Amino acid sequence: MKPKDLSVTVAGVRFPNPVIAASGTYGFGEDYAELYPPGVFGGISCKGLTLSERAGNPPPRIAETPGGILNSVGLQNPGVDVFIERHLPYMKKNCNVVIANISGETIGEYKKIAEKLDETGVDIIELNISCPNVKKGGAAWGVSAAGAGEVTKSVRAATGKPLMVKLTPNVTDIAEIARAAEAEGADCVSLINTVLGMRIDVKTRRPVLGNNAGGLSGGAVFPIAVRMVWQVARSVKIDVVGMGGISSAEDAVEMMLAGAKAVQIGTVMMGDPFAPLKIIGGIERYMEENGIDDLSGIVGKVKPW
Amino acid sequence: MYKCGVYPVTEKTEISAGIYSYVISCPDVAELAKPGQFAHIKVDGFTLRRPVSICDADKEKGSLRVVFEVRGKGTARLADINVGDKTDIIAPLGNGFTLPESMAPGRRVILAGGGIGVPPLLGVARVMKGNATAILGFKSRERIILAEDFRRAGAEVIICTDDGSAGVRGTVADVLRDESVKGGADGVFACGPEPMLKAVVGECKKSGLNAEVSLEQRMGCGVGACLVCVCRAVRGGEEFMLRVCKDGPVFNGREVMP
Structure with missing residues (x-):
C-alpha cells in the first residue's frame, strides 16, 4: 500500500505531518535525539524565548495531578540571541518546521525579539501571550481582546514571518480574543496553553509548587481544549492549531474534527517518549481505515447536534 | 547515551519495610550505566515516571539493580511489579559521580549515605574496591539497608543511627567530623536527605575536601x-x-x- 500523505498547511507553511512538539516540552529538539530524530515531528515549537536569559521560578516546578500535571517553570531560557546562535542551527538542520515561541514583559520586548528572529531561518513565530507562570507580561495580554490585539499588531509590524498567536484558556470568551488576534494580522492561533491550577500539601500546608500556582496540562484538560478549539474554529477564518492533553492518535483526530489543522503535544511524552511516533502512525492508520487521502478534509468536520 | 525500553524484572526483594530491591535484565542499559546515574521508570496509570537511582550495574550478567522506597501512590504501584513482569525504563540518565581513574596506595574516597540515599553509592564502592570508606546513616537498626553489600564490595563500613540502636549514635556528618575517618581521603561522594547533604558539604568545606552530592x-x-x-x-x-x-x-x- 502506498504510504499516506499526512501533510497539512498551516499559515501558509507546509508541515509533513500535523504533529508538533509543544513549546516547553521538547527544549530545542536535541534532548530526545538518542531515541529518534526530531525530524519525525511535523514541526517543533521551541522553549519559550525572552529577550534576555531567564532563570525561571523556584523549584519544585511540577506536581502530578489526576490525569495530568501542574507546572510552574516560568520561562527559563537562555535568551533569543543564544537561541539564534547555538540552538537554531541544530533545529534548522534536524527538524521540519521550526517554530520560535516568544514572550515579552513589554510590547517593546516582543517587537525586539520578533525583529531579531525576522532575519533568521525560523519558519513561524508563535506569540506566547498566555504563560501563566510569569508575573509580568505573559498571560497579561492574553486575557483581554484589547491586549491580544495590541501585541499582535505590534509584532505584525515587526516581522514578515507567519505569526501564530498562542491563547490562554483562562478567559471568559476565548473566541473574542482569537478574533482580536485575527483582526490585527495573526496568521493562525494555537490553543490551549495550560489551565491555572494549584495543589496544597495538607501536612505542611504549603503549596506543592514553589511558585504557589501553576499550569495544568495532560489528559485532564483535553475536553476543555477540544471545546475551546471548536469555539474558536467557528469564529475565525485563520488556521487553528489545537493542543491540550492530546495523548493518542484518536485524540489528535478528535482535535482536528473540532477544527484544528494541526496539533501540538507535550505532557504525554513525559510518560512515553515514543508518543509522537505512535500518534503519527495512528493518524496514518486512521486515514487508511477510513479511506482518507487528504487530512485537511477532516478539519472542523464534527457534526454538531 | 540512554535507552528507552521494556525489560523483565528477574529479582524482587523487600530489603526493609517499604524498601524494595529490583534486578532488571537490560544488557544494553547495564553496559552504559555508571555509578550515580538513574532510571526513569514508567508507572501504569500515572502521567509521570518515577526517577530511581541505579544501585548497581552488572555488565557481565547484563542487569541493573534499583532500590526504592514506597513514598506515595506512584511508588506503591511500582512495588506491585513482580518477578517476570516487564518494566518500562529510560536509562541510564544523568551524570554519575566523577570517579578517580586510579588511586595512590593508601588513598581512598568516603561514601556518605543517608537512608534511601545509600543505594547509588554501592556502585561507587564496587568500582573503588578496597579504596572506600562508607559511612551509612539510618534512623534506627531496623532501617539499615545494603551494609553487607558494601562490605562484600570491599568497602570499610561505618554504620551510624539517629537513636544509637546500631553503630555510632549520631549523623553521617558527625562521623565525618572525626579526623581518623576523613584523614587521607581524596574526596566525598554523598547522597541522602538535604539537611544531611548540607552538613556533609559543610564538613568538607572546613577540611578542604571535594564533595560530590547526588540530588x-x-x-x-x-x-x-x-x-x-x-x-x-x-x-x-x-x-x-x-x-x-x-x-x-x-x-x-x-x-x-x-
Whole structure:
C-alpha cells in the first residue's frame, strides 16, 4: 500500500505531518535525539524565548495531578540571541518546521525579539501571550481582546514571518480574543496553553509548587481544549492549531474534527517518549481505515447536534 | 547515551519495610550505566515516571539493580511489579559521580549515605574496591539497608543511627567530623536527605575536601527537555538553575550548597 500523505498547511507553511512538539516540552529538539530524530515531528515549537536569559521560578516546578500535571517553570531560557546562535542551527538542520515561541514583559520586548528572529531561518513565530507562570507580561495580554490585539499588531509590524498567536484558556470568551488576534494580522492561533491550577500539601500546608500556582496540562484538560478549539474554529477564518492533553492518535483526530489543522503535544511524552511516533502512525492508520487521502478534509468536520 | 525500553524484572526483594530491591535484565542499559546515574521508570496509570537511582550495574550478567522506597501512590504501584513482569525504563540518565581513574596506595574516597540515599553509592564502592570508606546513616537498626553489600564490595563500613540502636549514635556528618575517618581521603561522594547533604558539604568545606552530592527533585521528562527538576547552583559568583536530570543528579557540593 502506498504510504499516506499526512501533510497539512498551516499559515501558509507546509508541515509533513500535523504533529508538533509543544513549546516547553521538547527544549530545542536535541534532548530526545538518542531515541529518534526530531525530524519525525511535523514541526517543533521551541522553549519559550525572552529577550534576555531567564532563570525561571523556584523549584519544585511540577506536581502530578489526576490525569495530568501542574507546572510552574516560568520561562527559563537562555535568551533569543543564544537561541539564534547555538540552538537554531541544530533545529534548522534536524527538524521540519521550526517554530520560535516568544514572550515579552513589554510590547517593546516582543517587537525586539520578533525583529531579531525576522532575519533568521525560523519558519513561524508563535506569540506566547498566555504563560501563566510569569508575573509580568505573559498571560497579561492574553486575557483581554484589547491586549491580544495590541501585541499582535505590534509584532505584525515587526516581522514578515507567519505569526501564530498562542491563547490562554483562562478567559471568559476565548473566541473574542482569537478574533482580536485575527483582526490585527495573526496568521493562525494555537490553543490551549495550560489551565491555572494549584495543589496544597495538607501536612505542611504549603503549596506543592514553589511558585504557589501553576499550569495544568495532560489528559485532564483535553475536553476543555477540544471545546475551546471548536469555539474558536467557528469564529475565525485563520488556521487553528489545537493542543491540550492530546495523548493518542484518536485524540489528535478528535482535535482536528473540532477544527484544528494541526496539533501540538507535550505532557504525554513525559510518560512515553515514543508518543509522537505512535500518534503519527495512528493518524496514518486512521486515514487508511477510513479511506482518507487528504487530512485537511477532516478539519472542523464534527457534526454538531 | 540512554535507552528507552521494556525489560523483565528477574529479582524482587523487600530489603526493609517499604524498601524494595529490583534486578532488571537490560544488557544494553547495564553496559552504559555508571555509578550515580538513574532510571526513569514508567508507572501504569500515572502521567509521570518515577526517577530511581541505579544501585548497581552488572555488565557481565547484563542487569541493573534499583532500590526504592514506597513514598506515595506512584511508588506503591511500582512495588506491585513482580518477578517476570516487564518494566518500562529510560536509562541510564544523568551524570554519575566523577570517579578517580586510579588511586595512590593508601588513598581512598568516603561514601556518605543517608537512608534511601545509600543505594547509588554501592556502585561507587564496587568500582573503588578496597579504596572506600562508607559511612551509612539510618534512623534506627531496623532501617539499615545494603551494609553487607558494601562490605562484600570491599568497602570499610561505618554504620551510624539517629537513636544509637546500631553503630555510632549520631549523623553521617558527625562521623565525618572525626579526623581518623576523613584523614587521607581524596574526596566525598554523598547522597541522602538535604539537611544531611548540607552538613556533609559543610564538613568538607572546613577540611578542604571535594564533595560530590547526588540530588533529588520532582521530575518531568528526565532527559533535560522540560526544565522542571531544577536546583540552584552558584558558579563563578553567578547563580544558575541547573537540571537535576541532565546536569546532575550528581553535582559539585560547593556549587549546589554554597
